[in-house]
Structure formats: structure tokens, C-alpha cells
Amino acid sequence: GAGVSQSPSNKVTEKGKDVELRCDPISGHTALYWYRQSLGQGLEFLIYFQGNSAPDKSGLPSDRFSAERTGGSVSTLTIQRTQQEDSAVYLCASSFRTSGTRYEQYFGPGTRLTVT
Amino acid sequence: AQSVTQLGSHVSVSEGALVLLRCNYSSSVPPYLFWYVQYPNQGLQLLLKYTTGATLVKGINGFEAEFKKSETSFHLTKPSAHMSDAAEYFCAVRYSGGSNYKLTFGKGTLLTVNP
Numbered sequence: 001g002a003g004v005s006q007s008p009s010n011k012v013t014e015k016g017k018d019v020e021l022r023c024d025p026i027s028g029h030t031a032l033y034w035y036r037q038s039l040g041q042g043l044e045f046l047i048y049f050q051g052n053s054a055p056d057k058s059g060l061p062s063d064r065f066s067a068e069r070t071g072g073s074v075s076t077l078t079i080q081r082t083q084q085e086d087s088a089v090y091l092c093a094s095s096f097r098t099s100g101t102r103y104e105q106y107f108g109p110g111t112r113l114t115v116t
Numbered sequence: 117a118q119s120v121t122q123l124g125s126h127v128s129v130s131e132g133a134l135v136l137l138r139c140n141y142s143s144s145v146p147p148y149l150f151w152y153v154q155y156p157n158q159g160l161q162l163l164l165k166y167t168t169g170a171t172l173v174k175g176i177n178g179f180e181a182e183f184k185k186s187e188t189s190f191h192l193t194k195p196s197a198h199m200s201d202a203a204e205y206f207c208a209v210r211y212s213g214g215s216n217y218k219l220t221f222g223k224g225t226l227l228t229v230n231p
Contacts, residue, residue: 004159031217043206043221056218091159103210104150105219107159 002026004108006092012114013082021077021111025094032075033095033105034067038088046090049075082115089113118142120209122222130230135179135194137225139207142188148210149190150219151181155203163205166190177201202229 005024013019025032034046046059049069060066064083069075079086089112093105123138141147148167152160164175171183177200181192190207204226208219 033218035219042223043208043219045218045220048217050217059218093160103217104162104165106162107152109157109159 004092004094004106006090006108006111008111009109010112010114012116015084015115016081018078018080019082019113021079021090021113023075023077023092023094023108025073025075025092026106027073029094029096029106030072031095031097031103032069033093034075034077035091035093036061036088037091037110043091046077079113082113084115087113087115118209118211118220120207120220120222122205122207122225124225125223126226126228128228128230129197131199132196135192135197135201135227137192137205137207137227139181139190139192139222140188141190141207141209143209143211145211146183146185149181149183150208150210151175151179151190151192152206152208153177153203154206154224160206163192197227197229199229199231202227 007022032049036044047067048056051072052069064080067077089110091110093107095103095105119142121140150165151163153163154160163179164173166173166183174180179194183190204224206224207222
């Protein structure tokens with residue numbers, strides 16, 4: 001079946017602009033996660049959704065970052081007033097559930113964001 | 117703070133040689149453990165996982181890993197490296213407790229396979 005998809009695959013933006021990154025999880029997966037992969041910080045957890053609600057936003061680096069999920073499916077990560085330090089690969093993952101043995105996370109190909 | 121340590125940011129082996137990538141975690145309670153592989157410009161692919169039961173787990177592409185509670189380790193091995201194994205490998209843990217839905221990753225180990 002189809003895996004996790006993300007769009008765009010690459011995004012170049014000017015400092016100060018807003019960007020939206022999209023994630024389509026695997027059909028039927030109730031949990032969705034966003035991570036950021038950067039050279040200096042490795043892989044960092046950003047936010048987690050269970051259905052449409054986000055119980056844990058603790059990983060969002062600043063209030064310029066926000067995310068939403070609609071219909072228990074598609075999620076959008078929005079970065080306002082982008083800064084150069086926001087340049088990274090943003091990875092989305094989904095899992096069937098968050099407990100038991102079917103919680104392994106499946107990752108999308110990522111969106112490479114470059115802020116100039 | 118709980119952490120995952122991958123010893124060696126870069127490992128180089130010859131084709132046909134043993135691959136050993138090391139991972140240690142910090143936790144008083146054994147977590148769930150994962151190895152992911154990332155090929156250039158791609159996302160993360162799950163290689164194998166340990167949850168409960170047998171401590172030696174087998175994954176895709178001939179990889180396996182052994183959970184050793186006494187050593188808090190989950191090292192990844194493959195008896196004979198292939199050129200196609202060249203990639204970056206990440207160890208990840210899922211800890212029990214309040215934030216047990218998210219993965220904590222090691223810094224990654226880049227595997228180079230020489231002909």
C-alpha cells in the first residue's frame with residue numbers, strides 16, 4: 001500500500017517568509033509525528049497528533065512553528081517568518097497506534113527546507 | 117536525561133566483511149528499541165525492532181540486533197556487507213512513561229562499504 005507522503009520534496013524560501021509543509025500519513029494510521037533532521041541537532045521530535053489533537057507540542061522550537069491535522073489524516077506544519085536556522089529536513093511519520101505492538105513509526109521521504 | 121548513544125559517527129568496512137554498528141541507551145527500564153536506515157535523500161526505513169521476547173531480532177536485508185539488558189545495548193550486525201548497505205543508520209528508543217509515543221534517536225552512523 002501507499003506509504004507516508006510529503007510535499008513539497010524541496011522548498012527554498014527567503015528569510016522572513018512563511019512556509020507550509022504537508023504530510024499524508026498511511027491510511028488508517030491514527031498517530032502522526034513530525035521530526036526535524038539537521039546537521040547540528042540530529043533527529044528531533046517536534047509534535048505528535050493522536051487523531052486531530054496534539055497532546056504534545058513540546059518539541060516545537062518556537063512560537064513561529066505550528067501544526068494542525070484535519071480529518072484525522074493530512075497534517076500541515078507551518079513555519080512563520082522563517083529564519084536561516086530553520087533550514088533542515090522535516091520528516092513526517094505515522095503509526096497505527098501508540099501502544100502495543102503496532103506502533104512502529106513509518107517515515108515519509110521528508111521535505112528539505114532551505115532558508116536563504 | 118534519557119539518551120541514545122551510537123559509538124562511531126562513521127564506520128567503513130570492506131565488501132563481505134562483518135558490519136557492527138553500536139548503540140547504547142540510558143534507561144533503568146528497558147525501552148523498545150529500533151534500527152532505521154536512511155539512504156541518500158530518502159526518509160527513514162525500519163530495519164528491525166525489539167519490544168519483548170526473544171532478545172535476538174532479525175530484520176530486513178540480512179541485519180540482526182541483540183538486546184542486552186545488562187549492557188544497555190542494542191548493536192546492529194550483518195555477517196557480510198554488501199555495497200548496497202552503504203547508508204546512514206539510526207538507533208532509536210521508545211521509552212516507557214509519559215512521553216512513550218515519541219522516538220529518541222542517536223546521532224547516526226554513516227556506513228561506507230569499500231569494494
